[in-house]
Amino acid sequence: MANEEVLRIRKEFGAYLKKHREEILKEKNLLAFSYSSELDNSKLGKIEKGEIDIQFSTLIEIARTYRIPSKTILGFKIIITE
Numbered sequence: 001m002a003n004e005e006v007l008r009i010r011k012e013f014g015a016y017l018k019k020h021r022e023e024i025l026k027e028k029n030l031l032a033f034s035y036s037s038e039l040d041n042s043k044l045g046k047i048e049k050g051e052i053d054i055q056f057s058t059l060i061e062i063a064r065t066y067r068i069p070s071k072t073i074l075g076f077k078i079i080i081t082e
Contacts, residue, residue: 011050018048020066037065 027033030048034041038061046052047062054062063073071077 014048014050
């Protein structure tokens with residue numbers, strides 16, 4: 001996959017997360033939102049802007065933080081036993 005396409009997809013995914021946070025979760029403040037996450041507000045902001053490439057474990061934390069079912073974000077359900 002070309003770098004431009006990867007960047008475009010990351011930006012689209014980030015925009016999707018930001019819209020979900022603001023419109024579905026009704027959380028406009030990223031700093032306050034980050035308190036419910038294991039990810040700091042700086043990293044969440046970079047993810048929402050599509051600026052960083054994330055690891056799989058971060059994707060799972062994003063699903064938890066943004067309250068997006070793992071089946072929706074990954075295509076299959078993950079059962080977390082913690």
